[in-house]
Amino acid sequence: MKKAFITGRPGVGKSTVLREVITILKNKGWKIGGIFCPEIRKDGRRIGFNIVDIFSNTSGILASINLHNGPRIGRYYVNINDIERIAIPAIKKSLEEADLTVIDEIGPMELLSHKFHDLVMEILLANKSLLCVVHKSLIKEFSLKFPTIPIFEVTEENRSFIASKIVDYFLR
Numbered sequence: 001m002k003k004a005f006i007t008g009r010p011g012v013g014k015s016t017v018l019r020e021v022i023t024i025l026k027n028k029g030w031k032i033g034g035i036f037c038p039e040i041r042k043d044g045r046r047i048g049f050n051i052v053d054i055f056s057n058t059s060g061i062l063a064s065i066n067l068h069n070g071p072r073i074g075r076y077y078v079n080i081n082d083i084e085r086i087a088i089p090a091i092k093k094s095l096e097e098a099d100l101t102v103i104d105e106i107g108p109m110e111l112l113s114h115k116f117h118d119l120v121m122e123i124l125l126a127n128k129s130l131l132c133v134v135h136k137s138l139i140k141e142f143s144l145k146f147p148t149i150p151i152f153e154v155t156e157e158n159r160s161f162i163a164s165k166i167v168d169y170f171l172r
Contacts, residue, residue: 002074002170003130003146007139008154017154018104021131022054025100025170033094034102035087037062037110049109051082052092054102060086063109071112083113089148091119100129100170106142107135124149129170 040048048064050113060082067077
């Protein structure tokens with residue numbers, strides 16, 4: 001069972017690389033589960049993030065400038081309820097049924113849920129294949145706790161080919 005982290009600066013294309021890896025592995029017959037957290041945009045501006053269960057396509061709001069309760073990170077209010085209602089069951093189901101569990105992403109917003117944090121730590125120690133996007137501010141902490149897990153850093157220079165390197169790692 002292999003694990004890997006994807007990181008990089010905001011907006012560099014980490015989630016795009018993750019989706020590319022998923023597409024390639026699915027085309028090779030892999031069953032992929034877990035969560036995506038795509039941006040919510042309005043009039044060209046990011047106003048929040050959804051949280052989407054890859055298996056069921058169930059979605060909710062991870063964080064938004066239009067929410068007015070819950071913990072706040074920057075200009076976003078974080079929806080702990082949807083993290084726990086969607087992400088946790090999606091990840092648990094993926095661990096039982098998928099060849100690879102993906103988490104996009106492990107960041108300050110998601111980790112406000114103690115249940116999410118505990119589940120991530122449990123998975124990182126488990127004998128399960130896992131690919132996680134880790135927020136740039138947390139990658140050092142995660143690499144110190146889990147030094148054997150490789151880190152793939154997405155940059156402008158490598159984002160066109162790094163997905164194939166990640167796929168090769170999982171197929172080896």
